[in-house]
Amino acid sequence: MERERVKIYYKPTELLADEQAENRRERNRKNAKKFYYKHKKNRDGNCEMPTVSEAPTSKNSPNIGNRAMTNEEDDNGVRSTISEDVLTVKMPFYKQMPGPSNRGTKKKRQSRALKRTYKRIETLEDQNETLKRKLKTPQKRIERFEQSKGKKATTPRSKTDSLLKCCGIHPEQATENNTIAETPNEIRKLKSIIIGKVVKKYRLRKYLQDMTALGRRKLINNKRTNTKIMRSRAEKVKRDVYAFLMRGDNSRVMPGKGDTVTVGREKKTKRILNDYMQNLHLKFIAENEYRISKASFCRHRPKELTLVN
Numbered sequence: 001m002e003r004e005r006v007k008i009y010y011k012p013t014e015l016l017a018d019e020q021a022e023n024r025r026e027r028n029r030k031n032a033k034k035f036y037y038k039h040k041k042n043r044d045g046n047c048e049m050p051t052v053s054e055a056p057t058s059k060n061s062p063n064i065g066n067r068a069m070t071n072e073e074d075d076n077g078v079r080s081t082i083s084e085d086v087l088t089v090k091m092p093f094y095k096q097m098p099g100p101s102n103r104g105t106k107k108k109r110q111s112r113a114l115k116r117t118y119k120r121i122e123t124l125e126d127q128n129e130t131l132k133r134k135l136k137t138p139q140k141r142i143e144r145f146e147q148s149k150g151k152k153a154t155t156p157r158s159k160t161d162s163l164l165k166c167c168g169i170h171p172e173q174a175t176e177n178n179t180i181a182e183t184p185n186e187i188r189k190l191k192s193i194i195i196g197k198v199v200k201k202y203r204l205r206k207y208l209q210d211m212t213a214l215g216r217r218k219l220i221n222n223k224r225t226n227t228k229i230m231r232s233r234a235e236k237v238k239r240d241v242y243a244f245l246m247r248g249d250n251s252r253v254m255p256g257k258g259d260t261v262t263v264g265r266e267k268k269t270k271r272i273l274n275d276y277m278q279n280l281h282l283k284f285i286a287e288n289e290y291r292i293s294k295a296s297f298c299r300h301r302p303k304e305l306t307l308v309n
Contacts, residue, residue: 241284245280245301245302252272261303270304273306
């Protein structure tokens with residue numbers, strides 16, 4: 001609470017008066033000196049000699065209680081006090097401070113081992129989650145299979161399928177065998193009839209699907225037929241977009257003599273659109289029976305047509 005109160009009423013040094021700022025700086029300097037002195041004392045060691053109240057008689061040989069004493073110091077900084085009765089030796093022991101340079105190798109090895117262990121545990125947990133996820137898929141399939149075995153047939157289709165399964169016939173095999181064409185040539189002709197426009201015109205698709213067990217979606221998966229249909233539709237859309245954009249109400253010819261662009265090996269006169277592509281796209285959809293996306297509409301724009309600024 002006291003710390004929070006001090007923080008609330010604290011003012012930076014630059015906002016104080018000159019005298020108050022100088023007093024604060026002097027106080028900070030004193031505190032810093034105390035802090036540095038304290039840590040230096042801890043780092044260098046605090047092995048002080050016991051003080052003696054009596055003053056020594058001479059500089060080299062002090063007398064404490066009528067005892068002759070001699071101070072000696074060697075090259076390593078070891079000081080010894082020799083007297084007739086007591087020998088006092090002061091060793092320069094330095095206190096080891098915690099830091100990166102003083103860390104032991106054993107502690108490093110221990111931390112690395114812990115790191116490897118934690119990483120291994122994390123990897124094993126991820127593998128465990130992956131295996132659980134993989135195990136859930138077959139479990140769900142088994143559950144659905146058990147439910148389907150105990151579930152009774154309620155609809156006509158499910159009842160028919162259950163009867164066929166009891167007789168040893170798969171439902172898909174029964175529908176494939178129930179056809180009026182056997183040779184590949186007959187099947188090809190039948191497919192062309194079902195996909196054709198005449199069946200669509202007289203609304204006989206559903207009837208033919210029930211009679212032949214061949215649906216239009218199943219037949220459209222034929223790669224050759226599907227490719228031809230899609231290619232013809234794309235070409236028709238491209239021609240319609242080109243004719244729409246080249247109309248006089250949608251674009252105009254650039255008047256300059258050098259306003260040309262090379263398309264392939266042919267030089268064509270530049271044209272500029274009268275409106276934005278978004279508005280022209282909406283206009284194209286309104287004029288035509290089929291719909292086309294904006295991306296396809298922009299993709300079919302000729303190179304000689306320049307966008308409006």
